[in-house]
Amino acid sequence: MGGGPVLKRALEVVRQLGVADEDLCSSSDPVSAPGSPSRRRTWVMLQRRAPHGSSASPARTVKPMETFDAIRARRNVRAYTDRPIPPQDLDRILEAGRRAPSSMNDQAWDFVLVTERERLRELSRVWRYAEHVAGSAATIALVLPATEDRDERDIRWFDLGQAAMAMMLAAADLGIGSSHAAVGDQALARELLGLPEDRECAMLLALGYPADRPLRPIEEPARRPLDEVVHRERW
Numbered sequence: 020m021g022g023g024p025v026l027k028r029a030l031e032v033v034r035q036l037g038v039a040d041e042d043l044c045s046s047s048d049p050v051s052a053p054g055s056p057s058r059r060r061t062w063v064m065l066q067r068r069a070p071h072g073s074s075a076s077p078a079r080t081v082k083p084m085e086t087f088d089a090i091r092a093r094r095n096v097r098a099y100t101d102r103p104i105p106p107q108d109l110d111r112i113l114e115a116g117r118r119a120p121s122s123m124n125d126q127a128w129d130f131v132l133v134t135e136r137e138r139l140r141e142l143s144r145v146w147r148y149a150e151h152v153a154g155s156a157a158t159i160a161l162v163l164p165a166t167e168d169r170d171e172r173d174i175r176w177f178d179l180g181q182a183a184m185a186m187m188l189a190a191a192d193l194g195i196g197s198s199h200a201a202v203g204d205q206a207l208a209r210e211l212l213g214l215p216e217d218r219e220c221a222m223l224l225a226l227g228y229p230a231d232r233p234l235r236p237i238e239e240p241a242r243r244p245l246d247e248v249v250h251r252e253r254w
């Protein structure tokens with residue numbers, strides 16, 4: 020593979036990031052990105068990681084997924100191994116939530132990270148379908164200001180949903196499973212998490228490495244068909 024010094028440097032960086040030779044796109048045809056999926060992926064990595072010939076900083080512990088693969092691989096995982104999640108990966112997941120967009124950039128959310136086993140067990144009692152929280156490696160409590168205002172509530176829940184999805188995708192990207200759990204017993208959640216009176220725990224996000232099967236893109240998800248869901252131009 021030939022190419023100029025900039026491309027050579029970029030390829031060097033990509034190799035340091037652990038990309039196999041066969042994944043690299045041809046230097047004579049760097050814009051061949053829209054070709055095979057592996058080429059597209061590498062080109063995305065080149066653009067993302069080495070935009071100005073920067074030196075490689077291996078911030079990741081695993082080989083990253085392509086965004087669309089993470090979207091297709093994410094599913095609700097409710098059974099976890101005992102393996103703890105490295106703190107830097109938890110921070111990365113939380114950072115994904117922090118970066119989520121919100122109406123008027125309000126960012127009305129707070130995230131409480133829980134990793135202590137006993138607290139996780141207690142937390143799993145806040146809702147009948149929150150049992151998986153007990154065995155999670157970590158659970159993030161998604162907290163909102165308590166409000167009776169319907170419009171404000173709707174908007175903040177929408178915002179929080181985006182933050183939750185960003186965190187779940189960041190987790191999937193790291194091979195970490197996630198699952199929501201709703202909160203029924205607000206008083207118990209508030210007590211366990213030490214929330215102020217003017218806050219409520221909207222949702223729990225349990226995290227852990229899947230005990231059943233690793234996260235892989237799902238070919239046929241349990242979803243309504245695209246043709247049924249999508250209305251083009253008009254309903």
Ligand SMILES: Cc1cc2nc3c(=O)[nH]c(=O)nc-3n(C[C@H](O)[C@H](O)[C@H](O)COP(=O)(O)O)c2cc1C
Pocket residue numbers: 093094095096097146148149198199200201202241
């Ligand atoms: C608002 C909301 C609340 C949810 N609450 C729970 C819950 O309390 N317990 C649970 O196990 N899963 C909960 N889920 C997960 C859904 O059951 C799950 O997203 C759905 O079944 C699709 O699963 P899949 O993404 O694995 O296909 C919730 C999801 C959402 C979006």
